[in-house]
Amino acid sequence: MTYLDLKGRNKSEGFQRTTERSCGYVIDVCGDKPLNEYTKGDANAFRDALIKRGLAGSSITRIIGSVRSMFNFVTSEEGLSLTNPFSNIYYDRTAGVSDRVPIPVDYIQKIQQQCFDLDDEIRWLVALVSDTGMRLAEAAGLLRDDFETDGDGQLVVNITPHPWRRLKTKRSERIVPLVGASEWAAKRVLDQRQPGEFAFSRYNRTSSTNANAASAGLNKWLKPIAPKGASMHSFRHSMRDRLRAVECPSDIVDQIGGWQTEGVGQGYGKGYPVSVLSKWLSEVVLEGGIKVRR
Secondary structure: OHHHHOOOOOOOHHHHHHHHHHHHHHHHHEEEEOOOHHHHHHOOOOOOHHHHOOOOOHHHHHHHHHHHHHHHHHHHHOOOOOOOOOOOOOOOOOOOOOOOOEEEEHHHHHHHHHHHHHOOHHHHHHHHOOOOOOOOOHHHEEEEEEEEEOOOOEEEEEEEEOOOOOOOOHHHHHEEOOHHHHHHHHOOOOOOOOOEEOOOOOOOOOOOHHHHHHHHHHHHHHOOHHHHHOOHHHHHHHHHHHHHOOOOOOOHHHHHOOOOOOOHHOOOOOOOOOOHHHHHHHHHHHHHHHOOOO
């Protein structure tokens, strides 16, 4: 396949699986045809089949977007002048999409206390995410060597791309100070592992980080002790709310979480130093009154 041969170089197995799955959906519904034979009717039938599967609007958007990109790329490579039938397809993008539920601070305290009490690799991962707002995949794919102490004695984590775990955006590459439960978790990881090993080996036994397994397992554990509808990703929403609560400037919030900051000026400079980020994250932990076991 032209798209995989050219765009799939140095990409993860997940990229190949996602591409093949999206193509498979099209072929199942519309047949395997030359590009110039696909019609708007085919594209609409493809959409209807995805809706019939009961997929959420966000999942349909992702699949159609993948197919649209592949169609555009291959027509360009082949020198074809075609209108992409998979563009401008109408459907309800909000269908089946629930609002993300942040986890209130009192629940976070209880969850972190259980992490301290159970004190195992799974709970270290939960604790690490709980006081950093990292994406679960970012945390699950860390190496032990990604943790370090800076010149001021602050324990930090370097979130960088790895062959087994890529980052969502360029802004996702960042340094995050570790305070509160996340500092405790990092120290537990460092106490138990040898240099060069994965921080969370159970999710890195193949060539790519199994973030889906981490999500399924941890969400199952969280369900009885977290608010209804909350998940591991809710810690990320909670961190944004917790930073707002201490009146942290929005560009610092974005740097801590690896969120995209709007404006041309945000592309200049190296961002805030670790000491500034640490100050605000420490404010968050103190505001919540979360006591960390030493």
